[in-house]
Amino acid sequence: MRFFRLLWRYPAITATVIVFIGVLVLHAVDAAVVGRWIATAYVSVFVVWTLIGMVRDVLRGHVGLDILAVVAMVATLAVGEYIASLIIVLMLSGGEALEDFAGRRAKRDLSALLDRSPRIAHVLLPSHAADSDEVRDVPVDEVAVGDVLLVRPSEIVPVDGLLLTETGTFDESSLTGESMPVTRESGGEVLSGAINGSRAARIQAVRLSSDSQYQQIVALVHAAEDSHAPVVRLADRFAIPFTAVSLVLAGTAWAISGDATRFAEVLVLATPCPLLIAAPVAFLGGLSRAAKAGVIMKGGAVIEQIARIRSAAFDKTGTLTQGRPELVDVRPANGFDSDEILQLAASAEQYSTHVLADSIRRAAAARELLLHGAYEAREEATNGVVAEIEGRQVVVGKPAYVASLAPDTVRATLEVSEAAAYVAVDGRFAGVLVLADHPRPEAAAVISWLRTHEVDRVAMLTGDVSSTAESVAHQVGISEIHAELLPHEKVHLAAELQPRPVMMVGDGVNDAPVLAAADVGVAMGAKGATAAGQAADVVILVDSLAKLVDAVSIGRHTLRVALTAIWIGIGLSIGLMIVAMTGVIPAVVGALVQELVDLATILYALRALSAPSTVLPAPPSPER
Numbered sequence: 001m002r003f004f005r006l007l008w009r010y011p012a013i014t015a016t017v018i019v020f021i022g023v024l025v026l027h028a029v030d031a032a033v034v035g036r037w038i039a040t041a042y043v044s045v046f047v048v049w050t051l052i053g054m055v056r057d058v059l060r061g062h063v064g065l066d067i068l069a070v071v072a073m074v075a076t077l078a079v080g081e082y083i084a085s086l087i088i089v090l091m092l093s094g095g096e097a098l099e100d101f102a103g104r105r106a107k108r109d110l111s112a113l114l115d116r117s118p119r120i121a122h123v124l125l126p127s128h129a130a131d132s133d134e135v136r137d138v139p140v141d142e143v144a145v146g147d148v149l150l151v152r153p154s155e156i157v158p159v160d161g162l163l164l165t166e167t168g169t170f171d172e173s174s175l176t177g178e179s180m181p182v183t184r185e186s187g188g189e190v191l192s193g194a195i196n197g198s199r200a201a202r203i204q205a206v207r208l209s210s211d212s213q214y215q216q217i218v219a220l221v222h223a224a225e226d227s228h229a230p231v232v233r234l235a236d237r238f239a240i241p242f243t244a245v246s247l248v249l250a251g252t253a254w255a256i257s258g259d260a261t262r263f264a265e266v267l268v269l270a271t272p273c274p275l276l277i278a279a280p281v282a283f284l285g286g287l288s289r290a291a292k293a294g295v296i297m298k299g300g301a302v303i304e305q306i307a308r309i310r311s312a313a314f315d316k317t318g319t320l321t322q323g324r325p326e327l328v329d330v331r332p333a334n335g336f337d338s339d340e341i342l343q344l345a346a347s348a349e350q351y352s353t354h355v356l357a358d359s360i361r362r363a364a365a366a367r368e369l370l371l372h373g374a375y376e377a378r379e380e381a382t383n384g385v386v387a388e389i390e391g392r393q394v395v396v397g398k399p400a401y402v403a404s405l406a407p408d409t410v411r412a413t414l415e416v417s418e419a420a421a422y423v424a425v426d427g428r429f430a431g432v433l434v435l436a437d438h439p440r441p442e443a444a445a446v447i448s449w450l451r452t453h454e455v456d457r458v459a460m461l462t463g464d465v466s467s468t469a470e471s472v473a474h475q476v477g478i479s480e481i482h483a484e485l486l487p488h489e490k491v492h493l494a495a496e497l498q499p500r501p502v503m504m505v506g507d508g509v510n511d512a513p514v515l516a517a518a519d520v521g522v523a524m525g526a527k528g529a530t531a532a533g534q535a536a537d538v539v540i541l542v543d544s545l546a547k548l549v550d551a552v553s554i555g556r557h558t559l560r561v562a563l564t565a566i567w568i569g570i571g572l573s574i575g576l577m578i579v580a581m582t583g584v585i586p587a588v589v590g591a592l593v594q595e596l597v598d599l600a601t602i603l604y605a606l607r608a609l610s611a612p613s614t615v616l617p618a619p620p621s622p623e624r
Contacts, residue, residue, distance in 0.1 A: 012093035016042075020086045027083075039082035046089050047073050068243055068270050075250075075264035076587055084268055087591035091598065117218050118192060121158040122150040124202065140209045147205045151196045159192045160212040161203030169197030242570055246270035246577065253581035262583055268590040269576040269597075278565035278601040285608030286558025294542040295551045302537040305520045306555035310499040312455050313514075315506035316462035316469055317356075317419075319524055319545070320443045320476055323507065325356055325419060325435035327363035331412060332431040341431045343369040345423045348387035348394040351377035356421050357385070359435050360396075382463045382486050384421075395424040399465060400484070402429070419468045442546045443476040449549050449614075451477075456499055461490045461514065490514040505548060522548060553614045561608045569601040 019042045026035035050070055069092055076085040121143045122135040135150050140158045143149065148164065151157055157170070169181045172194045181197060184190055190203050193214025209215050246267065254263035283300035290297050297303055314320050330338040346364035349357035350371060364371060377387035384397015395405050399422045403409035406424035412432040414420060419437055423430040447458055459480040460473050469483035482493055491514050494504050501519035504511075515521030515536045523536035524543070540547045573594070580590055 010093070012046075013090070016046075016086065016090045016093050020090060023083070023086065036080070036082050039086055040077055043073055043077055043082070043085045043089055046093075050092075068246055068267070071247070072264070072267040072270065075260075075267055076591075079261040079264045079587075081261070081264055081587040084264070084587035084591045087588065087595075088268060091591065091595055117214065118156045118158040121147075122152070124148045124150055143205050143209055145205055145208060149203050149205060151201045151203060153196055153198050153200060155196050157190050157192050157194045157196065157203065157214075158212075159205045159209050159215075160207040161190055161205045163188050163190050164202040164204055165199075168199065168201040171195040171197070238566060238570060242270075242573075245574065249574070249577045249581060256581070257583065259583075261587070262581070265583065265585060265587045265590055266577045266580045268587050269580055269585070269594050270573055277598065278569060278605040279562045281602055282558055282562035282565055282605040282608040285561075285606055286554055289558070289609050290551060290554045293547065293550045293554065294540065295547050295554070296539045296541065297551070297555070298537050298539075302520060303555045303558050305501050306503065306538065306552055307559040309455060309501050309503045309520060309552065311457040311459075311497045311502040312450055313459045313461045313494055313497060313502060313504045313518070314478070315504075315511050316460060316464055316472055317437060318507040319505055320460070320472055320478075321437040321439050323437065323524075325359040325437035327359060327433060328418065328436045329434035330431065331434065333410065333429050334408070334431075336425070336430045338431070339367065339369060341423050341425070342367065342433065343371070344389055344392070344394045344425060344430070345396045345421065345433060347372040347389045348374065348377065348385050348396050350374070351387055352379050352385040352396075354379075354385075356419065356435060357396075360421060360433060363433075392426050396421050396433075398422065398463075398484070406430075414467050414471070418471070419464060437472075439472055439475050440545050442544060446545045446548055447477045450552070453552070457497065459493075459497065461485055461493055461504070463487075463490075487513045491517045494518050503552075505545075522551065549614050558608045561605060565601045565605040568604055569597060572597045572600070 019038060023035040023039045026032065026038070047070055054067065054070070069088060073085050073088050076082070076088065118140050120137050121140045123138050123143065124147075125134050125136060143159050149158065149161060163184045163186055166186050168184050168190065170184060170190060171181050172191065189206070190201075191214065192209075192212035250263045250266040250270070253266045254260055256262075280300075283303055286303045287297055287300065290303075297306070317323060317325075327342075330342055332338045332341055342360070342364055346361050346369065349360045351374060361371070372389050374387040374389055375391075377385065379385045380397065380401065382398075383401035384395060386393065386395050388394075395402055399409060399411050399420070402422040402424045406427050406429045409422060409424065409429040412420050412422075412434065414434065415436075419435050421433040421435065423433065450458060457480070458478055459482060460469060460478050461482050462469050463485050464483060466481070466483040469481050473479070473481045482489075485493070490511075494502055494514050494517055503520040503522060504514050504518035505522040505524070506515055507524035511523070515523060520538060521536040522538040522540065524545070525536075525539040525541060538551055540551070576585065576590070576593060576597070579585060585593070
């Protein structure tokens, strides 16, 4: 049954094999003339079909390599080498099947992500959610926020949720690359796509399916699959020179020997499958290898760009730092009480998405301060939040912005790794909330690795104040600092950075414009779907900056493999053509040998699946 499905999937191969066998049989029973006419008619139809495809490609602005195959088929027919012409047809039609096979092998990790996507959720009935496993199975898209779900042993968690059972063990390797199972306590977040351990668990859905972590990864994988790799462009760089060299060699052989057969014998060794198949397979392998490492690249063009980066720019909060600042000090001013300004600031920060806002709210909750609702609230992008709380106007934000509304604002003196949120109430400076957000432990090693691997310029682009930016940059080894930037200023600076291409790494909503504007935008997407993840070319699924090194390494390895595969194909073809100019390789043998060349280049292209692991160096001590 499977055999017949294969025959149906590739009708051109099936027809060519039937004709080829028929012609061989006719040749064996002394009916070679009939076989020759059948082969000539079949190959002629195939040539016309190929020419139609070539015209369509030309109308789309793409001049490819099929001209070599067409000339080779016509030449072999013209000199009576109809068996060789059938082998060329078989090679070209079989190229589709070969590419499918190699492509499936190269995409295995991407496909594994798609195949594991949860489709069904077990929703516990409301009246039984606390004490029973009575469930109603629903499509995962119908799960609502707040639903209580049962996840049975070894099942995939369908949506992001909070663990309700006391403890649970989950395999998050498909999300984070971490091979060891992780244990979550009651109230901890469990991400969709994780595999439950040996005990059933109850979770409460906190996000819809479309917003959950695994579904976002699947969406990114689909985007990566649907986008076109630069394979066509990469092959086209070699297409015209290779075609010209092949025709010159074949024409020279004909002119020297005076035998038109020599032209066909040379040209059958110039078929373009190594260029048309090997490079796409390499890029698919690179995408798959990156996905396995916890990095989603949105297409082959991204691989080519990230492999060539010469400048890198980083946001600070959540990128170079851990992104979870903790309140370390409250410095009231003008007679305000520390609990009072923290309560007012946290009440206002309920309406902000900034990472410091979450930290301030958590600090107020830890002190058991009651938060008030706002009569009116608005967030001033990158500057702060303004809210009317209990009849008072509360402003929380950057010092320059707060000072524009409260002229008596006094800048605070901060220690290394500290950040500050300034608070004003009714136009008066109320105090400063001091938070500490330490650099990621791997950040300095990542910066050091980039500097020693052909990245000539590393800069920090951040909206944070200069003192905080400088302290973090000093610790991770960045000397070029651009602080207190608005989003459009980040975009402008990224556009001016030299040398190119430029890679920008960030994680926040405010980073989305500059990620989209950079040659390669990299989003730290481990903490959920953000505008940054949608705008970026590369999304790191693991909460570790070290994966940036993996992304660059995989990109460079993949591009190197693709180019090497192309050069192997070109080198072997030209070498064999030069040998064929002497007349020692008959056309039929040459066509068969070219199949081996194709196989060699494709097998080499699959090396993109085995990108070497990268070990980060010990970070250098920061200069004092």
